Amino acid sequence: SVLNHKQCESYCSDLLSRIALNDNKAGMEGLDRDKINKIILETSKGSKFYENELKKEQQVNQRIEKMMEQKARITKEQLKQAQAEVDKLTCELERSRELGRVIVHVDMDAFYAAVEMRDCPELKDKPMAVGSMSMLSTSNYHARRFGVRAAMPGFIAKKLCPNLVIVPTNFDKYRAVSAQVREIFSEYDPHFMPMSLDEAYLDITEHLEERKHWPETMRTYYICDAKTGNDADRSAAESERDELSPVLFEDSPSSSPSLSGADRKAEVFGTSAEEAVREMRFRIEQKTSLTASAGIAPNMMLAKVCSDKNKPNGEYRIPPERQVVMEFMKDLPVRKVSGVGKVTEKMLAALGIVNCDQLGQQIALLSLLFSGTSWHNFLHISLGLGSTCIERDSERKSMSTERTFVEMSDAEEQYSLCRDLCQDLAQDLQREGLKGKTVTLKLKNVKFEVKTRAFTLQYAVCTEEEIFAAAKDLLKVEIDSVSPQPLKLRLMGVRVSGFISAEDKKPLQRSIMGFLQKGGSDSGSFTQCAGSVLKAEEDSDGASFLKPQATEMKVPSVSDYVNKPAVLKPSFKISTQVSESRTLKSSSHDPSCNEEKPSTSISVPLVETDEDGDFKTPFFSHRTKTNGKRSVLSKKKMPVCESSSKASPTTHNLEAITEMSSDSNGSSLTCPVCSQPQSTDDLALFNRHVDMCLNQDVLLEFRESHPPVGHSDEPALKSVRGQQGSSPLPPSKKPKVLSTKHTIDKFFKGNAGQKV
DNA sequence: ATACATACC
């Protein structure tokens, strides 16, 4: 009602901005959009995917409506005041405008497709794309004429272009080519920042400074005869080729002997930025037979826009002058700016903002409608400002793995898949030496609705068992929440984040084995433990973990929790301490607890930790194989404490610990729960055993007081038994994975910029 | 801290 007709039409008329062709990218000019959209629509209509996209679209429209209502409530006064603030900030930004750096954004043209075409001449004159029937990564320019583009499913692309050739991805190859290209980048900026396999930012300011004094010979490159391009690079082309993976060249024409100097055509490049970049692109093409486009500008935001301007195989430069920058921005559609996606574009369009000039005119209004970070960003964009320094790749913040598959409804299968994901993720984490405290489970059901559920542990984890312990609980809550209906999933993913910093990980490499084997002489007796709390754990409840009187605590039984709402809090807090009077703590999930998360604390006298008390070696793990021998400990000694999320984690000293720490008998360890000597030296195995015992105790209790009654609990119980008993989860029917992995840059990005 | 959405390649 508050909307005028025009405003309404600007977004209501088009409910399909998410489905329709995205012709934002290069190579998509002047095609028959209506015809293409009609085909896309007809192919998509009625699918689950389409329905979900419609729903999301409605959400965006609602967001826009809310925004318009808010806009309608803005007074002239408010706007005037906002304008004053904006003007002030604009002034400051203008004063600090930095035009002195020469930033380059280089982008390989239709990278994956170009590599495949290079290696298979058959494809040269055909419309082709890289990917699968389910999803395309890239298309060549020929295919783009049909509206076929990246991120489009192959089966739709086929409707648009029945002759489309779809080539499966070949990441090893793209990585190898990327490495070649990056070698060239590093000669112009050793600190260049790779953004993906085919894209990077460079700061060539220093290079240009030096280049000014270079003789022509240093700026001369030779074109080699054939289009193999493998010989042309001035520096060591031959040796480079030998170092490369043979697959790269197995299809290439066998390298002809180098042409003599007289036969070579030389090209001398100038000393300007354009020339330097043209030289770089020339070398890339000579070395890989692939073309790149580039943008040159005083900052990254502009350089990125510029690299798109003369794509493919072109470059564009914005000279370092304010006037020219502003002129360039004036007609630039906001959508062209990196970070402005289709939703932002649509919201701005609803306000009548399409290009950056209009954006600049409306900053005051935007400051009243958007968050601080958002409108500041808009202001920067409208002024043509952007980052002027290519920062070192910052530390990774999360790591994840996810998989799409045919509809999966069986809980056992889901748990099993979850474990597989955890295993993969654990491997990746360990490869990078990372441990994180937050585990996130991602689910997408067959209606394409996505859910994420996260859980932050007390300590950082990196093993399959630890991650799975958390992930499977998250999964269980979701399964239970729809029970007795099954979860019908099409995707599952697991992520670990909240990494502990590098310094946190380093310091303590103290060997827990050495400690154990020494026996109890100087180690944690209870009195020592109790009296030497250095850093009392301030948990949310503020309770110290290591109170001697904790042994006296009332011990609730598992049945106390059964009918309470599920509480997702870390359970099994294990309070530990080393002899140097340091207090340490850890926790983990209790895999045996189906209904609730009882929290249990025990004190053990030793553990390997880092400075923050995070476990260096996981003390408890959850995929345990042991005899199912019931704990000899009574409830009083094996406390299970409050289920409430606010409940104090309490500390209980296990008498069995005395046995353990006084067992100076070589390396054999005694389980503090079941009192059985363990034959292993391997702490991980020992931990598993202890963990198992604790869980077994709780589980048995639970099952005694609650004989299995219904479907609802049954699968989970089974699954828990599976984890605990000598037989793991039933062998999984391996889900059929639908799509190929499209991005594996995570193994590649990092480090690449730091060489040289 | 969690959930969900947006964005990028």
Add this chain to the structure above:
DNA sequence: TACTGGTATGTAT
């Protein structure tokens, strides 16, 4: 038949 996977960050609670 069939609409990705990995990471970061913004927005809202």
